[in-house]
Amino acid sequence: MSGPNTDFDPVEVTPLKSEEVEAARNAAVAAIEAATDLEQLKAARLEHAGDRSALALANREIGALPPQARKEAGKRIGQARGAVNQALARRQQVLEVEHEERMLVEETVDVTLPTDRLPVGARHPVTTGSELIADIFVAMGWEIAEGPVLEAEWLNFDALNLGPDHPARTMQDTFWADPADHGVVLRTHTSPVQARSMLTRTPPIYIACPGRVFRTDEYDATHSPVFHQVEGLAIDEGITMAHLKGTLDHLVSSLFGAGISTRFRPSYFPFTEPSAEMDMVCFVCRGTGLATGDDGAADAASCRTCRGEGWIELGGCGVVNPRVLTACGIDAERYTGFAFGFGIDRMLMFRHGIEDLRALFEGDVRFTTAFGSEI
Template structure:
């Protein structure tokens, strides 16, 4: 039995002291777990003493068993107490980190917002809905027949050349990015019975420069009326009403003779802007006229029985007039600072 390690009170006390010191030094739960493994695990001094009990003479087993058992109990209690202390401290730290000061001023949530262009388009459509008109939409990728032929633009018309229109390959499909929302008006005439009172807002594309006064993709709103007895007077009254709703009771429009293939007679119309920055003035706004009989015939409408008017305005220009925007590029570049100028929450 001389090769068996001897259990002594001094050795047991030293093992207990090391274990208690390690428990007290553990700064967090993982460190305590490591200390527990080192001082209570299978390779620890106390575990070794407990294993030696099988070699202790029978007459000494009670004495040494009590000594080792008491030591293990002290260490267990120390680790359990330290575990509770660390757990309580970690819970307190987590609560402090998540603490909410209910007396503090709440942070302002930055919410999304409608773009001013979308709001302007909605404002214009609301005016016409209030007049009993219907809002119609159509495809932005359009067939040449709807975009040109049906609107009295023959194959040699300059607007059909590459410098004005985005053609989509392959060419034999005869598809273009619509150059105006007039194709929607033709679709409306083909799909509806007369009388027709429709407004067709939407994006259009032309091979224009991207500068302060031009965009290659912009937004139009085009109106169409087909009914019996329609005259230029009805057109003028409609345009005046639109101007007054957008720019005030003193706003009005005037017509200047022009030529468009899909209207005859045709006119450019100007807006009298009473609150324009720098002083009231006339500003060119859009084109209009009486629907060409050829266009009515293409839609299967008898021009001897029905007449109509059509007009088109640029919504970007309306926003420029109404809100003194100087550069069209600001409307297309997606900078939230542009929207913030209009008092919007962004």
């Protein structure tokens, strides 16, 4: 039996040839040096130093060599892989420095700017709407008057010619404070402010009275037990219905745009005589009663805002009843005046296209934010 062959076996695997190993190393180093960012360097690492790279596959072939050739081949492959890893480390360090410098320039944050971590708030539309109406009257030379929401029965009813048997005094229409025989109510309109002003001021009087009022209405899309009114009162010598119409025309044109006119329909209120319901021309269809398309042309369908009528009811008004003047200590023979009252919430619904009155009172910040911070 012959012994083991200790002579050199010239068998050599092609990937382990020195020229092949050197070419793979040079290709890897060149690809690494050519990488311009960390993503490209990662791709070069996977291609030239990963498990499927040429040098990794060559390293696996060492086992196919005779024992006498393994040491030399292993040394050759190890040195090539070491050179590739060193090139990777050097390029990694350079590209990380460049990346950080680029981030400092491109992602600079000015820490002196106001933070946006807290959401931007918004003023409630009832507040801004009330202030806008007040500004319109102040610009005409009027004053803004205010009064308490818990009011004396005499000022809320008797001074305004609402007799003891008037249905508005019943529990079905008015919130009475306990005990009921003390004659204190949550005001049902802002007219008591007018009565207070007539009792404490000397004509001429020109006041607007915005504020909250309370009635025992059901809470639904068009009614609320708490809502907002603005009432106006003008007392002077020679005041007529013509002054009233001119004032209201100016108010609605300021709120809804130029060219919006008003009309009066006969009505009845205890504190004015003669009295009228005031309508304004629909600010959407401009009185045609027809819907308008995107191109501004009239459509055959009815206007949704005025329901095809061409007019929108806004509120009540009239010449101040002489009995009210006398009850408040004003000479009805010398002075005349006019008064009116409109719902602020109703005007806001028209002005902003709000379909449900409850949206004004439910406190949803998403609703209020849509109106911004109008001043």
